Amino acid sequence: EAQVTQNPRYLITVTGKKLTVTCSQNMNHEYMSWYRQDPGLGLRQIYYSMNVEVTDKGDVPEGYKVSRKEKRNFPLILESPSPNQTSLYFCASSLFAPGTGGVGYGYTFGSGTRLTVV
Amino acid sequence: GESVGLHLPTLSVQEGDNSIINCAYSNSASDYFIWYKQESGKGPQFIIDIRSNMDKRQGQRVTVLLNKTVKHLSLQIAATQPGDSAVYFCAETPGGYQKVTFGIGTKLQVIP
Numbered sequence: 001e002a003q004v005t006q007n008p009r010y011l012i013t014v015t016g017k018k019l020t021v022t023c024s025q026n027m028n029h030e031y032m033s034w035y036r037q038d039p040g041l042g043l044r045q046i047y048y049s050m051n052v053e054v055t056d057k058g059d060v061p062e063g064y065k066v067s068r069k070e071k072r073n074f075p076l077i078l079e080s081p082s083p084n085q086t087s088l089y090f091c092a093s094s095l096f097a098p099g100t101g102g103v104g105y106g107y108t109f110g111s112g113t114r115l116t117v118v
Numbered sequence: 119g120e121s122v123g124l125h126l127p128t129l130s131v132q133e134g135d136n137s138i139i140n141c142a143y144s145n146s147a148s149d150y151f152i153w154y155k156q157e158s159g160k161g162p163q164f165i166i167d168i169r170s171n172m173d174k175r176q177g178q179r180v181t182v183l184l185n186k187t188v189k190h191l192s193l194q195i196a197a198t199q200p201g202d203s204a205v206y207f208c209a210e211t212p213g214g215y216q217k218v219t220f221g222i223g224t225k226l227q228v229i230p
Binding site: 004033035040041042043044045048050056058059090092097098099100102103104105106107108109110111112 | 126149150152154160161162163164165167168169175207209211212213214215216217218219220221222223
């Protein structure tokens with residue numbers, strides 16, 4: 001089944017304790033992205049990656065890191081989590097970067113990771 | 119997730135009626151527009167997209183209309199069903215590896 005898999009689904013952690021949220025896709029998609037979703041703010045892009053070893057900042061990159069060593073994996077790293085990073089996180093992938101491949105190539109999203117930092 | 123629907127504009131529609139969800143965008147350079155559906159506890163799901171050189175595009179029971187003059191996008195759902203109850207997001211991008219910006223969403227409630 002074509003999908004984006006995120007782990008874990010739920011995570012409660014303490015301030016300052018490094019954590020990694022994993023994301024893997026099995027569709028050979030070039031483009032991957034991380035979003036956070038907060039009530040009233042919609043989805044905001046954290047980082048995106050056009051291909052292996054190519055990443056760039058989105059709207060809210062502060063406090064986050066990413067890496068793209070393999071095409072299928074795009075982990076999100078919080079080196080020193082803080083309470084304002086409590087949120088619902090989504091990983092997404094698409095065959096092409098949005099808008100570059102014609103129509104019909106929207107994102108496939110993962111099921112989300114609900115992170116609470118206390 | 120369960121908290122995503124709070125504080126959102128809400129559209130209530132009778133089952134079987136047509137729904138129209140609207141979205142205003144701000145970036146005149148945006149070239150590509152997408153609609154997503156998010157059910158409670160799930161990730162957003164791609165519905166339909168449209169490029170700026172189109173005015174209208176149809177899918178199964180859904181139609182997207184684009185009015186570039188007033189920077190307005192709409193999603194029409196025909197014969198709305200209870201399974202259509204969800205939060206709907208529009209998204210825009212200039213394309214070319216530039217960022218994708220999502221709206222805050224509209225909650226659609228289908229009344230049986």
